Amino acid sequence: MLITPQNPASVSVSPARVALGRALRHGGFWIGGVIIVAIILVAILAPLLTPHDPSVQDLSLRYVPPVWNEKGSWLHPFGTDNLGRDYLARLMYGARISLGIGVLTVLISGTIGTAMGITAGYWGGWPDMIINFFITVRLTLPVVLVALVAVALIGSSLWLLILVIGLLLWDRFAIVVRSATQQLAQREYITAARAIGSSTPRILFREILPNITGPLVVVASIEIAHAILLEAALSFLGLGVQPPDVSWGLMVAEAKSQLLFRPWMIAIPGTALVLLVFAINLVGDALRDVTTPEGKA
Amino acid sequence: MTDDTRILDVRNLSVQIPVHGATLRPVRDVSLTVGQGETVAVVGESGCGKSLTALAIMGLLPRQAKLGCDALTLDGESLADATARRLRQLRGDRISMIFQDPMTALDPCYRIGDQMCEILRQHRKISRRDAMTRARDLLGKVGIPSPQERLSQFPHQLSGGLRQRVMIAMALLCEPRLIIADEPTTALDVTIQAQILRLLRDIQRETQIGLLLITHDLGVVAGIADRIVVMYGGEVVEVGTCDDVLSLPLHPYTEGLVHSIPVPGETKQGETLGYIPGVVPRQVGELHACGFVDRCPYASDICRAGPIAMRDAGGGRQMRCVLSVDGSGRDPAVWVMPDSADASPEREGVV
Numbered sequence: 152m153l154i155t156p157q158n159p160a161s162v163s164v165s166p167a168r169v170a171l172g173r174a175l176r177h178g179g180f181w182i183g184g185v186i187i188v189a190i191i192l193v194a195i196l197a198p199l200l201t202p203h204d205p206s207v208q209d210l211s212l213r214y215v216p217p218v219w220n221e222k223g224s225w226l227h228p229f230g231t232d233n234l235g236r237d238y239l240a241r242l243m244y245g246a247r248i249s250l251g252i253g254v255l256t257v258l259i260s261g262t263i264g265t266a267m268g269i270t271a272g273y274w275g276g277w278p279d280m281i282i283n284f285f286i287t288v289r290l291t292l293p294v295v296l297v298a299l300v301a302v303a304l305i306g307s308s309l310w311l312l313i314l315v316i317g318l319l320l321w322d323r324f325a326i327v328v329r330s331a332t333q334q335l336a337q338r339e340y341i342t343a344a345r346a347i348g349s350s351t352p353r354i355l356f357r358e359i360l361p362n363i364t365g366p367l368v369v370v371a372s373i374e375i376a377h378a379i380l381l382e383a384a385l386s387f388l389g390l391g392v393q394p395p396d397v398s399w400g401l402m403v404a405e406a407k408s409q410l411l412f413r414p415w416m417i418a419i420p421g422t423a424l425v426l427l428v429f430a431i432n433l434v435g436d437a438l439r440d441v442t443t444p445e446g447k448a
Numbered sequence: 449m450t451d452d453t454r455i456l457d458v459r460n461l462s463v464q465i466p467v468h469g470a471t472l473r474p475v476r477d478v479s480l481t482v483g484q485g486e487t488v489a490v491v492g493e494s495g496c497g498k499s500l501t502a503l504a505i506m507g508l509l510p511r512q513a514k515l516g517c518d519a520l521t522l523d524g525e526s527l528a529d530a531t532a533r534r535l536r537q538l539r540g541d542r543i544s545m546i547f548q549d550p551m552t553a554l555d556p557c558y559r560i561g562d563q564m565c566e567i568l569r570q571h572r573k574i575s576r577r578d579a580m581t582r583a584r585d586l587l588g589k590v591g592i593p594s595p596q597e598r599l600s601q602f603p604h605q606l607s608g609g610l611r612q613r614v615m616i617a618m619a620l621l622c623e624p625r626l627i628i629a630d631e632p633t634t635a636l637d638v639t640i641q642a643q644i645l646r647l648l649r650d651i652q653r654e655t656q657i658g659l660l661l662i663t664h665d666l667g668v669v670a671g672i673a674d675r676i677v678v679m680y681g682g683e684v685v686e687v688g689t690c691d692d693v694l695s696l697p698l699h700p701y702t703e704g705l706v707h708s709i710p711v712p713g714e715t716k717q718g719e720t721l722g723y724i725p726g727v728v729p730r731q732v733g734e735l736h737a738c739g740f741v742d743r744c745p746y747a748s749d750i751c752r753a754g755p756i757a758m759r760d761a762g763g764g765r766q767m768r769c770v771l772s773v774d775g776s777g778r779d780p781a782v783w784v785m786p787d788s789a790d791a792s793p794e795r796e797g798v799v
Binding site for chain 2: 164165166198223276339340342343344345346347348349350358361362
């Protein structure tokens with residue numbers, strides 16, 4: 152019999168809590184988490200943090216160098232761009248678009264991929280074959296190329312961009328959820344749920360879905376980074392975010408002609424992108440570390 | 449037994465599974481009944497179709513498997529003809545199941561109390577508070593100390609024995625007519641096994657439910673079952689009361705099983721226990737001989753000529769064997785083999 156602690160209720164922590172507790176002792180989770188939270192805060196609080204409007208031009212102050220350059224000033228800490236817009240303000244407001252695209256696309260692709268994966272994994276048989284076919288077809292398509300064609304054909308707007316990326320990045324969700332569901336469907340507690348009279352939707356949403364949250368969160372974090380990079384790539388090619396909206400990819404694109412003369416103009420948004428993607432991957436790795444060894448009997 | 453005290457009536461239940469062109473027939477024409485307040489044990493070695501029989505009764509067969517039967521009724525209501533919706537209503541309410549491995553039969557994501565409430569609220573109009581009270585009462589009834597605290601715990605915080613007690617409490621929640629226990633003690637320590645069996649027996653006596661106990665362990669059966677149904681190769685080979693079957697097994701397979709149980713005080717140290725050579729044949733296609741013929745020490749030409757029919761052996765007993773019904777002509781020594789002989793029984797298949 153279990154060795155009863157003095158107050159058993161005080162040790163009743165849910166598996167999610169256990170995972171969170173482990174995450175809080177994980178170095179990568181902290182480093183990545185702090186960076187992400189900082190970027191999110193900056194994006195939200197941008198109007199309070201900078202007096203400049205990211206789209207207001209001042210042609211008398213074009214190409215002001217950043218503050219660490221001898222000609223720089225604290226008025227424009229990161230300098231200004233070719234139209235005299237404040238670079239720091241553009242960076243802060245650009246974070247909004249980059250983050251927003253990352254989260255929204257993953258909501259779309261996550262829903263599609265999870266639905267497909269659960270269907271394939273739970274039912275098996277011909278639904279599995281059909282969905283596997285779609286996954287394979289999707290995997291043969293180069294994402295950037297398809298996104299390029301779609302945006303070029305339909306035209307580019309922010310919402311269309313989100314939709315296109317969202318409709319492209321569901322593959323990893325589908326694959327991971329499918330295999331996780333296959334494993335779960337064999338578990339006795341799924342049979343037990345049927346034995347107490349649970350309906351199929353109930354089993355899918357109340358038994359399967361909560362038990363695949365671990366892998367789902369991990370894939371979601373990696374796919375957010377993926378989506379942000381894809382947006383940057385499309386914006387760099389001129390098919391992503393359109394002015395007057397700002398995104399980090401667009402800033403890199405606009406600065407590419409200045410690569411040899413004012414390298415900081417590419418380095419600043421580039422560093423921000425690298426930092427964000429790196430931080431998201433750190434957190435994703437940490438979440439994978441803390442959810443996989445979970446002793447879920 | 450009269451018909452109106454029968455809770456479960458299964459007649460000629462068969463399960464067929466198509467596999468790569470062939471048809472597996474893991475359950476063939478199984479008939480059994482469970483009366484009110486009766487414990488019926490289904491006994492047989494691994495792969496003889498016990499668990500599939502249980503799943504077939506619950507309507508939980510794998511999708512590929514096909515079910516056939518002359519009758520499958522619970523309290524007179526046909527389960528074979530019931531709609532999926534009606535089956536869902538019955539499961540967990542009138543008929544419930546206890547699974548083999550309590551470590552995997554509870555969802556790790558939910559607290560014990562929530563899992564129990566879910567069953568009650570699915571089948572009864574009951575407030576969450578009342579459901580929790582009932583869950584707590586039942587946890588206490590199955591002998592779980594400090595049930596209130598257990599309600600808020602997760603399955604991983606409970607030991608195997610406690611979890612199996614929780615499973616039993618869950619099976620009892622809606623006061624079912626029939627409980628099917630599929631090897632309820634196999635995954636537990638021997639000491640806990642005895643406790644769980646005693647608990648099952650006490651609860652069954654108290655509530656007068658029908659209990660269908662599925663096990664491969666004759667030792668488990670002895671203390672708890674009223675009647676025994678012995679299965680071999682997907683068929684029922686012997687039916688009788690617990691005492692009759694254990695004291696005078698009629699079918700050679702049952703005889704082999706009984707002789708392979710060590711008896712405290714009688715089995716001497718160093719003595720070789722009896723065993724049945726060979727393994728259960730694969731159940732493909734129709735039988736063209738007695739299913740047990742390859743492993744039977746008494747096998748004769750009649751046994752190889754064709755399948756053996758079930759026949760009445762008197763005293764409410766039935767057997768699927770051509771040997772005499774009074775136990776004459778048997779020799780327990782045939783089960784005790786020299787250590788060297790047949791040390792690695794080859795896999796024999798009747799295809």
